[in-house]
Amino acid sequence: MLEFQRLVIKIAGESGQGVNSIGEMVAKALKRSGFCTFGYREYPSLIQGGHAFHQIDIADIPIHSSAKQTDLLICLSRVSFHAYLPTLKNGGQVIHMLEQLELSNQEKKLISDQQIKIVYIPAQNIARQIGGKSIMANVVMIAALWQLIGLPIDPLESVLRAEFASKPKVIEPNIACLKKGYTYKLEGLNPVLIKFKPQNKHKNDGLLSGNHLIAQGAVSAGVRAYFAYPMTPSSSILSYMADIYHQTQMLVKQVDDEITVVQMAIGAMFMGTRALVATSGGGFDLMTESVSLAGMTETPFVCILAQRPGPSTGLPTWTSASDLNLAVYAGHGEFPRCVIALSDPQSAYLAIQNAFNIAEKYQIPVVVLTEKQIAESLFQIESLPQSPKIKRHLVSEDKFFSLVAADRYKHTKTGISPRWLPGQSDATFVANSDEHSADGTVTEDAQISLQMYTKRLNKQITLHNDLPEPVLIGPNTAILTLVGWGSVKNTVCDVMNLWNTKFPMKCINYLHYEYVYPVRTKKLTDLVKRKQPICLIENNAFGQLGALLTQETGCHFEDKLLKFDGRPFFIDEVGEFLEKKIK
The missing domain is CATH 3.40.50.920 (Rossmann fold)
Structure with a gap:
């Protein structure tokens, strides 16, 4: 039997109770204490209610996945207690803030059989008694957790101060709640002995979600425009891009629908601006006609397709890797494309940069697949990998004057024709959605159509030969x-x-x-x-x-x-x- 050297903490409550915020604070404090962490979220597609959790797995070596069973459960709501009690290991422990909690006979048997220990803390009363608000009960609860795992409170306090730095009036009440919870007597619980040692080298690691890493990779790729319509699990890319646009000077637009999103991006790329879009399966469905347009006009295009279970609305806040066929086959007609699948923090940062270099070299659509599990999980990383060099693959300036219109879609062995931007040369061409000749002029001639079709498909062969093996x-x-x-x-x-x-x-x-x-x-x-x-x-x-x-x-x-x-x-x-x- 494999025994994983981990401590698993689950902080559970309803949507709207700040479960994710306090989960991230705990993860940051554990990281500053010298541990390796991985953060995993489950939540319903509700603004309020339901049951949700933020799970933190802790180890002494880097980890990027979660355990199914839990050592410690922190419960902020009744529904979450009943939902997640069965996830506890033998000897698991629960801290909750639920007055007059009633247990079913089945739950009582489970608690007895698995020797689960439970303690109640009047966290809301404690928060109010020291002059705080009821929501500060969350801080009392994570302080009690911190006491149970036997760690010094300083890292948790420093995280708390940093979290509320923009709201100085609430810092001291929260610190008071923190100290009260840390000293509250947890009768009936056993202190947790963490079996592995913290390491100083992990204290300065970063904690980033997959979406944040994608966004940072896009910035490093030279993306100057980001267009999106919010769709879980890609939405936080839009939020993060909007948060940093003052520093990046990137154009960030929330657009009314996915059809407009994709067409704005293709237009921007045609004019020479690296533009990025992100969506989920249903949004990509709407984009596919325009993806075919990019295939015909040989305009570079990069789209992040963040997967969730379908069909239709499906499970909008859960994870899946079921849109590979959509990415590979979506769009009418046959045209070359590239599909890249993210997996870990390094690929989340690097793949988006490689995607733009590929899109511009081969003048094709590139779909970057991610998943809710990657997009919203919290990864601990020592540093970002070295970025690849930006390669635009445009005609060099010294050749502008020798270009002719027919160069734009000229037949070549590789299928890759010269590409220049509007206004860079006197040679003009038509970026045409109809079948066309080498200068973009509409044609229905069989021989020319075959030549152009074959030229485009040759790019797929060239790309295949250039891509790395698994x-x-x-x-x-x-x-x-x-x-x-x-x-x-x-x-x-x-x-x-x-x-x-x-x-x-x-x-x-x-x-x-x-x-x-x-x-x-x-x-x-x-x-x-x-x-x-x-x-x-x-x-x-x-x-x-x-x-x-x-x-x-x-x-x-x-x-x-x-x-x-x-x-x-x-x-x-x-x-x-x-x-x-x-x-």
């Missing part, structure tokens, strides 16, 4: 190879690190696809030729990457681990799967 993570020799894409990488790698240490004679490895279309297959076919046992792991029902790989190679995946309930893969689930699979 990355094999772990030892070269393994008893099982997992194959996947997206956020499953983080769970698999966290499990693999422990598994290969505990079972060195039964090591596993993982073949990760970041560039998922056009797909490279040599590493996979090499594994198949060696008769390597392979298992597909995806956060969707159809095994969409597996189907694409089968289409390209003829290799079928007999073993699959698929999950499609709106939740990510948890380390417990992957660990249990391996224990059953590898006996």
